[in-house]
Amino acid sequence: MKTRTVVLYELNKPLVIEELEIPKLKQGQVLVKIMYAGICRSQLNEIKGKKGVDKYLPHTLGHEAGAIVEEVGENVTKVNEGDHVVLSWIKDRETVNMVRTGTHSVRAEVHSGGIDAGGTKYRNKEGKIINAGGVTTFGKYSVVSENRVTKIDKRMPLDKSALLGCAIPTGGGIIIHQIKPTPGDSIAIIGAGGVGTSAILLSSVMGCSPIIVVDINEKKLDFAHELGATDMINAKEEDFVPKILELTNGKGVDYAVEAVGSKETIEKSFASVKWDGGLVVIGGNPPSEQKISIDPFDLKGKLITGSWGGLTVPHIDIPKYVNLYLSGKLKLDELITDRFRFDEINKAFELLDRGKIVGRAILEINKEA
Numbered sequence: 245m246k247t248r249t250v251v252l253y254e255l256n257k258p259l260v261i262e263e264l265e266i267p268k269l270k271q272g273q274v275l276v277k278i279m280y281a282g283i284c285r286s287q288l289n290e291i292k293g294k295k296g297v298d299k300y301l302p303h304t305l306g307h308e309a310g311a312i313v314e315e316v317g318e319n320v321t322k323v324n325e326g327d328h329v330v331l332s333w334i335k336d337r338e339t340v341n342m343v344r345t346g347t348h349s350v351r352a353e354v355h356s357g358g359i360d361a362g363g364t365k366y367r368n369k370e371g372k373i374i375n376a377g378g379v380t381t382f383g384k385y386s387v388v389s390e391n392r393v394t395k396i397d398k399r400m401p402l403d404k405s406a407l408l409g410c411a412i413p414t415g416g417g418i419i420i421h422q423i424k425p426t427p428g429d430s431i432a433i434i435g436a437g438g439v440g441t442s443a444i445l446l447s448s449v450m451g452c453s454p455i456i457v458v459d460i461n462e463k464k465l466d467f468a469h470e471l472g473a474t475d476m477i478n479a480k481e482e483d484f485v486p487k488i489l490e491l492t493n494g495k496g497v498d499y500a501v502e503a504v505g506s507k508e509t510i511e512k513s514f515a516s517v518k519w520d521g522g523l524v525v526i527g528g529n530p531p532s533e534q535k536i537s538i539d540p541f542d543l544k545g546k547l548i549t550g551s552w553g554g555l556t557v558p559h560i561d562i563p564k565y566v567n568l569y570l571s572g573k574l575k576l577d578e579l580i581t582d583r584f585r586f587d588e589i590n591k592a593f594e595l596l597d598r599g600k601i602v603g604r605a606i607l608e609i610n611k612e613a
């Protein structure tokens with residue numbers, strides 16, 4: 245069986261779509277038909293070599309998608325043929341739930357995260373090996389590891405579900421797992437890109453107020469307002485730290501989500517939170533080897549931490565986001581601002597690189613009839 249898949253052969257070169265031979269499934273692997281994939285800045289960084297030396301070239305790309313299961317490998321238990329699934333770069337893991345079965349008895353209910361089957365090797369027409377990680381999504385079909393697959397309700401539209409693999413869990417997970425706000429808590433979100441916009445959406449679901457959003461792009465600020473931001477600051481026009489202090493009666497916000505990934509914005513986010521218990525979560529991906537500089541005395545009152553996928557547990561969190569969407573609380577329709585055909589992938593990355601994509605871009609790989 246064959247697939248048409250996007251391959252990165254060389255850094256800083258256009259991506260190539262080519263026919264690849266799909267290998268036989270190994271234990272713990274799942275073959276999926278990719279319907280829609282989200283386009284993320286993380287892949288742009290890969291293409292541009294911002295993640296350092298790339299020893300896996302040539303390789304496939306993409307890490308969030310809405311897909312349909314075609315075939316399952318040996319010992320796969322989480323999904324079956326025909327299931328609708330979200331693919332995510334975030335590894336699922338086992339969870340144990342204690343269930344009361346009587347007055348004096350409890351039973352442990354174990355939910356499998358699925359097998360970590362690792363990557364795959366495809367072959368192109370010339371027989372050259374093309375590497376793929378445990379999940380890649382820019383192809384008509386893809387072989388993925390069971391622990392990167394989460395079954396979802398079939399009522400969930402697959403284009404919106406693509407956003408549940410990276411955009412929503414990273415930014416949203418920061419809010420629901422790391423910040424855990426109560427209604428009325430104030431929050432500042434620095435950077436209204438993929439992580440920032442989903443942090444806005446979940447802050448709004450959780451009832452935060454005010455929701456202050458900082459960006460340098462006026463269009464992104466307007467978009468943030470549409471998604472639920474209450475106050476917008478253009479950091480090109482003014483320093484956002486004094487403005488946030490002014491909006492919070494000189495106190496600073498309860499929480500800040502840094503979603504830019506630069507030394508300067510991390511330091512300024514730290515300056516924007518309140519002294520007594522203010523929390524900064526770094527959700528952006530800073531270029532490695534930069535050092536941030538903060539006054540250690542401030543750590544007596546403030547907290548700063550990073551985030552790895554918003555501490556998401558896919559089999560628990562993704563169905564929660566599906567329910568929030570299906571009940572009208574999570575604005576995913578608004579989040580998708582751009583759609584591209586599969587063969588327009590290079591154009592999509594060019595526009596993303598030039599800052600022309602305001603919300604999330606979706607690649608329509610096997611569009612539904």
Ligand SMILES: [Zn+2]
Binds near residue numbers: 285286307308410411
């Ligand atoms: Zn991503």
